[in-house]
Amino acid sequence: MVKASVVVCTMGNPTHVLDCLKKQTFQDFEVIIASERGIVQAMNKALDKATGEIFIRVDDDVDIPEKWLESLLMPFEDPNVGGATGPTFVPKSRRQFRDSIRIAGNPGWFLRWLFDGGKFNPAAIYNCGSVSYDSNYQERFSPAVYRWPWEVDHLEGTNWAMRTHLIRQVGGFDSEFDGVAEWFDTDVEQKIKKLGYKLRYNPKAYLFHMLEKGEHYSERFEMFGRIENWLRFHRRHSKFHYKKVIWVLMMLGYAVKNQWRRK
Numbered sequence: 001m002v003k004a005s006v007v008v009c010t011m012g013n014p015t016h017v018l019d020c021l022k023k024q025t026f027q028d029f030e031v032i033i034a035s036e037r038g039i040v041q042a043m044n045k046a047l048d049k050a051t052g053e054i055f056i057r058v059d060d061d062v063d064i065p066e067k068w069l070e071s072l073l074m075p076f077e078d079p080n081v082g083g084a085t086g087p088t089f090v091p092k093s094r095r096q097f098r099d100s101i102r103i104a105g106n107p108g109w110f111l112r113w114l115f116d117g118g119k120f121n122p123a124a125i126y127n128c129g130s131v132s133y134d135s136n137y138q139e140r141f142s143p144a145v146y147r148w149p150w151e152v153d154h155l156e157g158t159n160w161a162m163r164t165h166l167i168r169q170v171g172g173f174d175s176e177f178d179g180v181a182e183w184f185d186t187d188v189e190q191k192i193k194k195l196g197y198k199l200r201y202n203p204k205a206y207l208f209h210m211l212e213k214g215e216h217y218s219e220r221f222e223m224f225g226r227i228e229n230w231l232r233f234h235r236r237h238s239k240f241h242y243k244k245v246i247w248v249l250m251m252l253g254y255a256v257k258n259q260w261r262r263k
Helices: 015-022 039-049 068-077 092-097 099-104 109-114 143-147 164-169 184-193 217-221 223-237 242-261
Strands: 004-009 029-034 054-059 081-085 160-163 198-201 207-209
Touching: 004 015, 004 039, 004 068, 015 029, 029 039, 039 054, 039 164, 039 184, 054 068, 054 164, 068 081, 068 160, 081 184, 092 099, 109 242, 160 164, 160 184, 164 184, 184 198, 184 223, 223 242
Parallel strands: 004 029, 004 054, 081 198
Antiparallel strands: 054 160, 081 160
16 A cells, blocks of 8 residues: 555644544555634645645544544555545434535435435535435444545545545645535545546545534525535536526525624
8 A cells, every 4th residue: 555644634732633643544645634713724724744645634533443544545456546535424413513414314305406306425525516425424324335445526524535646736726616616625636637637436434523613603504605616516516407596596585694693
């Protein structure tokens, strides 16, 4: 296997993640602490420092099994693979801290239709422009799913690995994605896919995202900035689909509702 650079994104205390990394079965990696305010700036600074062939991102609020890193790096044995990811399971007691995950837990018929029929499809990007939330629900993974990796549309944000030289080749992470900066990493993935590389999902490369409300929770309600990032990504990388119009109208409605709620 190749050497890796594991970037821990934190503005708090990463002690638990660092302890998990010390117990990994694969140990040829360096750790880079990314603590600058602004995720895009922090990731670009980490990219400048990285000496590993594979650039990996995790947050500081994850619990990592011992074989996680070994499993996450396995798909890179194929030279045509540019990026790899795996499940980011969220315990049931913590799903309440993200409206999107809570609602996707038991979607009604309309959301199932909007999500292309509601079939199990981790790391998908639906026609409506939303990502799939299947990776957050451990109970949706049957034993048969763990047998082999498969190709996916994008990488999970806190279980994220790509070839370092390819990230640099496409110019790093784009600072036009600001605020919560959703889609900034997916933007890089799509640029690399356009070079002819694949993204693989290894279900054995799972970790547990221990979501909390936290001091930055309110930033997630800055929906107008998040909508701008969504539009920026899809203008660059997606084809038009009428479901995207429905989805953006739903996001605008959610933004207005929460703007009023916070007054």
